[in-house]
Amino acid sequence: MKQNSVSQLYFSNKDLTERLEQILAYIKTETPFVLDKPLQKSSWWNSKKIGAIHYSGSFNNTPAILKIQGTKPTTSEALMIENFTNQNQSQLIRAPKIYLYLPWQEKLEFEAIIMEETNHQKIVNLPASNLEITTFFNLYHEYKKKCLNKPWLEKPNISLAEQTLKNFATWQKISAEIHPNHPLKKSTDPELIKKGINHLAKKLDKTTWQFMHGHFSTRDLYQTNKETIILSNLYWSWRQPFYDAVFGFHWYQYDLANTENISLETLLVQRKTWKEYILNNIPQTELDHELLELAFLERNLAGLNLDGLISVSPKAKALIQLTREDIAKAINR
Structure with missing residues (x-):
């Protein structure tokens, strides 16, 4: 079983909205799901290409979420959830329960999952309190200890350094197309x-892959009773060490920058608080510190190339400049 590389599918993807009406009609005919309203559209870096859409509704009179996946994954999210659940030992973190899975339909080019309603109760708000940050990383430690017991995906057959070069070659092409x-x-x-x-590639030349959830973020953790449901399960994969420790921080800062009622001062304070917490609580050895810095560098490069190219504002300008400065420091360290 091989891991998904969703961003690599950007150039081959068709916009899901172009065939959405037919897909919804198929789901209405073939399943007992009753559609309510759209919740979220997933695009590549705010491009016009929509790869997935979530809807609220009900399944056999039970509140449920429908996720329509319009880009064919290498391994389906349903299979990812099944394999994760089979080896998961955490009593606090779990994947959503699946009520129904529609495998990939070649004609309409989609697959779908009908899953339990998560109630949309996030672990972390914008901005985050110190308690919320602590809670997030307590969950991170729980996930590292009890959710990664037996990798179920094949390890990539190329080196981490080679994959890093391949990733950025793709992301640079995407950046040139979306934001010329x-x-x-x-x-x-x-x-x-x-x-x-x-x-980065030189430093990662002898570094080994680590298995992880490649989308561990504040956007993907939801509280339900005493449990935390983890979403974006397409992204279980082998990656560079500590990618999962930095990923949540990486996107959280852009969420702050995109939120109108949050000031630049608050953004800068939050950014400093998150980064200090990671540096002070995640690495255990000198090698860990080095690998964590490389994870920050990888995300900063992704930010300067594409992720940080968000709507222009004083916050966005400050954030992209800090990204440049952090990259320069890392190179010269």
Whole structure:
């Protein structure tokens, strides 16, 4: 069983909305799911290409969520959830219960999962309190100890350094297509990114892969009674060490920047608090510290290249400049 590389599918993906009406009609005919309203559309970096859509509704009179996946994964999310659940030893973290799975339909090009309603009670708000940050990383430690007992996916047959170069080659092409003239870009960014990628690949040359949830973030953890449900289960995969420790922080800062009622000062304080917590609580050895810094570098490069190219605002400008500075420091460290 092989892992998914969702971002690598960007160029082959068709916009799901173009065939959505037919897909919904099929689901209405073939399942007892009763549609209520759309909840979320998933696109690649705010592009016009929609890869998945979530709907609220009910399944046999039970509140439920319908997820329609419009890009064919290498391994289905339903199979990921099954394998995760089979080896998961945590009493606190689990995947959502699946009520019905529709395997990939070649004609309409989609698969679908009908799963339990999560009640949308997030673990962390915007901005986060110190207690919420602590709670998030307590869950991270629980996940690392009890949710990763037996990897069920094949380890990639290329080195971590090679995969890193491959990832950024794809992400740079995507950035050029989606944001060819983004106002947050500077003429010096391509050279800085190039230096950063080469530095990162060199440092990762002898580093081994680690198995993890590749989307462990505040967006994907929801409280239900005394349990936490983890979503985005397409992203279980082998990645560089501590990617999962940094990923949540990485996207949380962009969520802060995109939230109107949060000031630049609050963003900067939150960013500092999150990063200090990670640095002070995650690594246990000197090697851990080195690998964690490389995980921060990888996400900063992704941010400067594509992730951080969000709507222009003083917060966005400050954040992208801090990203440049962090990359330069990492290269020269």
